[in-house]
Amino acid sequence: MKKDKKQALLDSALCLFVEQGFHGTSTASIAKKAGVATGTLFHHFASKEALLNYLFVTIKQEFANNITTALSISADIAGGVKKEAQLLWQLAIDWALLNPIKQRFFLQYSLSADISSETRHQAMNVILDFVVILIEKGQRQGILADFPIALMLENCHGQYFAAIRYFTEHPQWGNDATQRKASFELFWRSMEAQ
Amino acid sequence: MKKDKKQALLDSALCLFVEQGFHGTSTASIAKKAGVATGTLFHHFASKEALLNYLFVTIKQEFANNITTALSISADIAGGVKKEAQLLWQLAIDWALLNPIKQRFFLQYSLSADISSETRHQAMNVILDFVVILIEKGQRQGILADFPIALMLENCHGQYFAAIRYFTEHPQWGNDATQRKASFELFWRSMEAQ
Amino acid sequence: MKKDKKQALLDSALCLFVEQGFHGTSTASIAKKAGVATGTLFHHFASKEALLNYLFVTIKQEFANNITTALSISADIAGGVKKEAQLLWQLAIDWALLNPIKQRFFLQYSLSADISSETRHQAMNVILDFVVILIEKGQRQGILADFPIALMLENCHGQYFAAIRYFTEHPQWGNDATQRKASFELFWRSMEAQ
Amino acid sequence: MKKDKKQALLDSALCLFVEQGFHGTSTASIAKKAGVATGTLFHHFASKEALLNYLFVTIKQEFANNITTALSISADIAGGVKKEAQLLWQLAIDWALLNPIKQRFFLQYSLSADISSETRHQAMNVILDFVVILIEKGQRQGILADFPIALMLENCHGQYFAAIRYFTEHPQWGNDATQRKASFELFWRSMEAQ
DNA sequence: TATGAATGAGTATTCATTCAT
DNA sequence: GATGAATGAATACTCATTCAT
Numbered sequence: 001m002k003k004d005k006k007q008a009l010l011d012s013a014l015c016l017f018v019e020q021g022f023h024g025t026s027t028a029s030i031a032k033k034a035g036v037a038t039g040t041l042f043h044h045f046a047s048k049e050a051l052l053n054y055l056f057v058t059i060k061q062e063f064a065n066n067i068t069t070a071l072s073i074s075a076d077i078a079g080g081v082k083k084e085a086q087l088l089w090q091l092a093i094d095w096a097l098l099n100p101i102k103q104r105f106f107l108q109y110s111l112s113a114d115i116s117s118e119t120r121h122q123a124m125n126v127i128l129d130f131v132v133i134l135i136e137k138g139q140r141q142g143i144l145a146d147f148p149i150a151l152m153l154e155n156c157h158g159q160y161f162a163a164i165r166y167f168t169e170h171p172q173w174g175n176d177a178t179q180r181k182a183s184f185e186l187f188w189r190s191m192e193a194q
Numbered sequence: 195m196k197k198d199k200k201q202a203l204l205d206s207a208l209c210l211f212v213e214q215g216f217h218g219t220s221t222a223s224i225a226k227k228a229g230v231a232t233g234t235l236f237h238h239f240a241s242k243e244a245l246l247n248y249l250f251v252t253i254k255q256e257f258a259n260n261i262t263t264a265l266s267i268s269a270d271i272a273g274g275v276k277k278e279a280q281l282l283w284q285l286a287i288d289w290a291l292l293n294p295i296k297q298r299f300f301l302q303y304s305l306s307a308d309i310s311s312e313t314r315h316q317a318m319n320v321i322l323d324f325v326v327i328l329i330e331k332g333q334r335q336g337i338l339a340d341f342p343i344a345l346m347l348e349n350c351h352g353q354y355f356a357a358i359r360y361f362t363e364h365p366q367w368g369n370d371a372t373q374r375k376a377s378f379e380l381f382w383r384s385m386e387a388q
Numbered sequence: 389m390k391k392d393k394k395q396a397l398l399d400s401a402l403c404l405f406v407e408q409g410f411h412g413t414s415t416a417s418i419a420k421k422a423g424v425a426t427g428t429l430f431h432h433f434a435s436k437e438a439l440l441n442y443l444f445v446t447i448k449q450e451f452a453n454n455i456t457t458a459l460s461i462s463a464d465i466a467g468g469v470k471k472e473a474q475l476l477w478q479l480a481i482d483w484a485l486l487n488p489i490k491q492r493f494f495l496q497y498s499l500s501a502d503i504s505s506e507t508r509h510q511a512m513n514v515i516l517d518f519v520v521i522l523i524e525k526g527q528r529q530g531i532l533a534d535f536p537i538a539l540m541l542e543n544c545h546g547q548y549f550a551a552i553r554y555f556t557e558h559p560q561w562g563n564d565a566t567q568r569k570a571s572f573e574l575f576w577r578s579m580e581a582q
Numbered sequence: 583m584k585k586d587k588k589q590a591l592l593d594s595a596l597c598l599f600v601e602q603g604f605h606g607t608s609t610a611s612i613a614k615k616a617g618v619a620t621g622t623l624f625h626h627f628a629s630k631e632a633l634l635n636y637l638f639v640t641i642k643q644e645f646a647n648n649i650t651t652a653l654s655i656s657a658d659i660a661g662g663v664k665k666e667a668q669l670l671w672q673l674a675i676d677w678a679l680l681n682p683i684k685q686r687f688f689l690q691y692s693l694s695a696d697i698s699s700e701t702r703h704q705a706m707n708v709i710l711d712f713v714v715i716l717i718e719k720g721q722r723q724g725i726l727a728d729f730p731i732a733l734m735l736e737n738c739h740g741q742y743f744a745a746i747r748y749f750t751e752h753p754q755w756g757n758d759a760t761q762r763k764a765s766f767e768l769f770w771r772s773m774e775a776q
Numbered sequence: 777t778a779t780g781a782a783t784g785a786g787t788a789t790t791c792a793t794t795c796a797t
Numbered sequence: 798g799a800t801g802a803a804t805g806a807a808t809a810c811t812c813a814t815t816c817a818t
Contacts (some may be wrong), residue, residue, distance in 0.1 A: 005778085021307045023217040026812055037779040039815080048813065064327040103257040108307060114220075145383075147376040150364065155380050162352030166345045182341040186349050189339075190384035199803080221788060231804045236789060238802095393799085409695045410700050411605045415789055425800040430793065478614060480733040501603040517647040533771075538752065542744040543768050548738030554733045559731075577727075578772035587782080609809060619783045624810060626781095783815080787808105794804080 006044045008034035010058070013051055018104045022052060022114045053119040059102050060123040067091050068130055081138040084186065089160075089184045090135065096164040097174045103164055110161070116117055128153055135191070147192045152191060159187045200238045202228035207245055212298045216246060216308045247313040250303055253296050254317040261285050262324050275332040276382065282370070283354075283378045284330065290358040291368045297358055304355070324345055329385070339387045346385060353381045394432045396422035398446070401439055406492045410440060414451045441507040444497055447490050448511040455479050469526040476522065477548075477572045484552040485562045491552055498549070512546065516541055523579070534582045540579060542575055547575045590616035592640070600686045604634060604696045612682055635662045635701040638691055641684050642705040649673050650712055663720040664770065670716065672740075679756045680747040685746055688710045693745070710735055717773070727775045734773060741769045 005175040011144040012033035027048050031038045070091050071084070096103040109115055135152055138144030144152075163183040173179040199295050206227035210219040225232045260366040264285050265278070290297040303309055329346055332338030338346075357377040360367075367373040400421035404413040415436050419426045433439040445490050458479050459472070484491040523540055526532030532540075551571040554561075561567040594615035598607040609630050627633040652673050653666070678685035691697055708754045717734055720726030726734075745765040755761040 014282060024307075025813080028812070031780095038781090038813095039779055040777080042814065043777065077382075107305065109303065111305060114291070115219075115256070115301060138319070145379070147380060148367075149375065151357075151360045151376060151380070152362045155353060158356030158359075160347060160352075162348040163345075165352075166348045170344065172377035179342065179345070182345060185339070186345070186384045189388070190353070190380045192383070194383070220786080232788090233790080234802080234803055237804090242788070315812090412695075415793080416791070419801095426792095426798080426802095427794080431798065436792065495693065499689065499693060501606075501690060523642065533767070534625070535768060536755075536761065539745075539748045539761070539764060539768070542748045546740035546742075546744030546747075547737060547772070548740075550731075550736040553740075553805055554736045567730065567733070570733060573727070574729060574733070574772045577774070577776070578768045580771070581757060582771070608807080621783055621811080622781080622787095625783090630809065663803090779805095779816100779818080781816100783812100785812100787811085790807085792804105792806105795800100795802100797800080 002123060004039060005034070005036050007050070008036065009041055009044060013055055014059075014101060017052065017055070018101055018108065021108070022048075022112070025081070032071075035156055043132060044064055049116070051112070052109070052114060053116055055105075055113055056119055057123055057126075059105060060127050063069060063092075063095055063102075063106075064127045064129075071130065081134065081143045082192075084134060085138070085188060086184055088131070089187055090180065092160060092166065092173075093180065093183065097167060100168070103112060103168065107165065107168075130158070131156055143193055144191050147191075155190060159190065163187070199228070199230050199342070202230065203235055203238060203245070204249055207249055208253075208295060208299060211246065211249070212295055212302065215302070216306070218243075243308070243310070246303070246308060247310055249299075250309055250313055251317055251320075253299060254321045255285075255297070257289060257300075258321045258324075260289055265324065267368060275328065275335060275337045277387075278328060278371055279332070279382060280378055282325070283381055284374065286354060287357060287361065287368075287374065287377065301355060301362075304351075322351075325350055332385075334335065335349070337387055338385050341385075349384060350381070353384065357381070392448070393422070393424050393428060394423065396438070397432060398443055402447075402489060402493060403439065405443070406496065407491055409496075409499055409575070410436075410500070415442055431460055437502070437504070440497070440502060444503055444507055445492075445511055445514075447493060448515050451480075451483055451490075451494075452515045452517075454483055461520065469522065469529060470580075471529045472522060473576060474572055475524070476519070476566065477575055480548060481551060481555065481562075481568065481571065485537055485555060488556070491556065495549060495553060495556070516545070519544055526579075532579050537581075543578060547578065583775060584641070587618050589620055590618065591623055591626060591633070592637055594686060595637055597684060599634065599637070600683055600690065602628075603690075604694070631698070633671060634691070634696055635698055636738075637687075638697055638701055639705055639708075641687060642709050645674075645677055645684070645688075646709045646712075648677055658732070662734065663716065663725045664774075667720070667770060668766055670713070671769055672762065674742060675745060675749065675756075675762065675765065679749060682750070689743060689747065689750075701709065710739070710744070713738055720773075724775055726773050731771075734738060738769070745769070 009030060012030045013025070016033065017028055027041050028038050030051075031041050034041075041051065051172060067088065071088060074087055096106075097120060110120070131153065132149065135149060135156075139146055139149075161187075165180075166183070167174045170179075203224060206224045207219070210224055210227065213219075221235050222232050224245075226234050228235075235242075235245065239248060260261065261282060265282060268281055290300075304314070327345065329338060329343060329350075333340055334344075357380075360377070361373075364373075397418060400418045401413070404418055404421065415429050416426050416440075419429050429436075429439070433442060455476060458477060462475055478529060482495075494522060498508070519541065520537065522542075527534055527537075551574075554571070555567075558567075594612045596762075598612055598615065601607075609623050610620050613623050616623075623633065627636060649670060653670060655668055676697060678688075681752070692702070714731065714735065717726060717731060717738075721728055721731075745768075748765070749756045749761075752761075
């Protein structure tokens with residue numbers, strides 16, 4: 001019962017921020033939807049901005065945990081870097097398709113000025129940690145092209161967002177094997193060594 | 195003298211929207227910076243939103259004109275699709291580096307909820323028209339991979355934004371031939387037929 | 389052609405003031421509907437208030453002229469005070485039914501704070517001049533009750549407005565002889581000597 | 583202490599609306615006079631219009647309660663319809679004289695376009711309920727003329743307003759028995775059966 | 777912890793009026 | 798006389814935040 005109200009606030013905020021935008025959502029409406037008093041929000045979060053940033057980090061962490069857990073389970077078994085990248089890519093797309101609201105939240109807030117750059121960098125590092133590791137591994141093995149790592153990271157990010165934007169706008173193709181394959185190929189080919 | 199005040203308002207708005215965000219910028223501050231009265235803004239634009247959308251379309255159009263003009267000049271001379279894509283990519287990167295404020299405007303507002311989806315779609319179609327044409331040409335010639343065109347478009351967009359984000363964060367490499375080449379390679383390889 | 393624009397402004401203002409109220413009507417919208425520039429309104433009228441007051445006096449005068457003209461024509465022929473009162477009443481109701489917009493203008497603005505009390509008094513005196521004369525005549529002849537003239541005047545006014553409000557809300561009865569008779573009876577009986 | 587601020591706002595609004603008109607009164611001035619913050623007004627009323635309408639209904643209700651209470655006390659004792667009408671009339675005039683600001687509020691806003699027609703109809707039905715009952719009773723007993731009830735109601739309203747306008751403009755006669763009698767006679771005779 | 781009435785600075789927008797052409 | 802772009806003071810309403818209970 002203790003975490004209930006805080007979680008209810010986070011749930012409401014997620015929905016409303018996605019539906020109406022950060023500035024289009026009043027703290028009063030978040031509290032109302034969560035079924036708590038307006039003042040309660042400020043017992044759990046120092047400010048509206050703090051709530052948004054907390055929400056952002058929480059969801060990024062949840063995403064990262066989901067991917068790395070699944071990845072580590074398969075890691076022992078699986079072989080090459082490409083297999084690993086493929087798994088990572090499919091897991092990331094799956095997560096987005098299974099969590100449409102959180103995915104829209106990513107799309108809207110990852111580049112938003114409402115998220116503090118501090119939070120953004122923190123989240124980036126958390127989430128892209130395993131990507132960096134994978135890229136470096138691939139480069140050492142001569143499987144991935146030898147472009148600057150920061151450039152490749154930005155590119156991964158940009159391609160991932162492009163893919164989930166595409167699947168969001170064409171939901172019917174989210175489970176189509178050909179489309180899923182195509183999205184991975186675009187991603188993989190860009191980084192593969194030639 | 196007639197267009198002066200409207201243009202002054204657009205110039206001020208561009209700066210302030212980029213520096214402080216859309217919601218962080220008051221209409222009064224835009225007018226003040228433009229050296230006009232607060233009412234004048236609303237004489238030229240129906241609302242703050244309308245101003246933002248007008249600005250967005252105007253800049254996208256300017257970008258598109260810049261690229262297509264340069265492209266058409268070289269088009270007669272140049273040869274294959276790859277050369278054309280390379281030219282397009284370098285022109286687009288150049289434009290971003292030469293217009294840092296407008297580039298930051300793109301980065302911040304292209305996916306922002308403050309731009310109406312109508313405007314976004316209009317801008318996308320206007321600006322990406324020549325990209326679509328190029329992709330289709332490359333696919334007919336068997337030079338580009340045969341992935342869905344909408345997916346490839348999103349991917350181009352995502353990679354372009356990734357590239358200009360990278361060059362923005364590492365300005366010293368904007369004129370480094372190796373870096374520029376790398377950014378194009380990431381882009382081109384993702385779409386090239388194998 | 390000289391009076392055209394002024395009259396067009398008055399016509400537009402009448403419509404708009406009745407439809408949207410004085411404060412709900414902008415001078416710009418009056419000018420637009422009249423097909424003139426916004427500044428033109430202020431060449432003909434010192435202010436928005438001045439336009440309203442001018443309109444009020446003009447219409448009251450038109451009403452008064454209409455009644456007194458018709459009244460004077462019949463006056464020579466007709467007999468008693470009651471006949472005269474009856475004629476006056478029917479003329480006044482007819483005018484209202486034939487000029488529904490001007491009648492609504494009366495209803496809305498006769499007691500409105502937007503009309504200067506000066507204008508209101510002036511208009512009252514103009515319009516009720518012949519009523520005062522009639523009442524005094526009736527009292528001298530012992531046909532009308534001997535109540536204070538100012539009270540009787542207010543009462544006439546109130547009953548006239550009640551009648552036209554009634555016929556406005558029940559338009560189908562405006563030409564029903566029984567209803568018209570009833571409205572006059574209510575009026576006449578209140579003032580008749582007993 | 584809970585109703586204090588809301589009531590203070592209503593009191594201020596009543597005064598200011600009567601003194602300066604609805605459009606001449608800013609919400610800030612209402613709040614200031616009430617000794618509360620500007621936001622407090624909007625905590626209790628959805629809008630300035632909502633405040634006006636609430637005020638209107640409240641005062642009409644207060645008026646109706648005042649009349650009907652006094653009427654019901656005497657109802658058991660008193661006799662005919664005329665006595666009852668006379669009592670009603672005098673109570674209504676008394677109320678207006680004892681509540682000059684609320685009476686001016688009636689005069690200014692009962693027909694004003696600033697009151698929603700919904701509110702006006704509600705108020706009319708609430709307040710004139712007992713009048714309708716009295717008229718119908720009088721008609722059944724053959725004491726009142728058999729004119730349409732809606733016409734008679736409008737007429738009552740118009741005559742009441744005329745009377746209070748008269749007594750407002752000539753305050754010295756408000757307690758003069760002759761004048762009071764005259765005002766009732768004008769009212770009664772108009773409706774009495776002949 | 778939780779409440780929700782109260783706050784008051786902040787803001788987009790309106791609009792009567794002016795004036796250079 | 799006529800125009801209409803420009804003005805800038807005025808105002809309803811919002812909303813993150815506080816605090817007494």
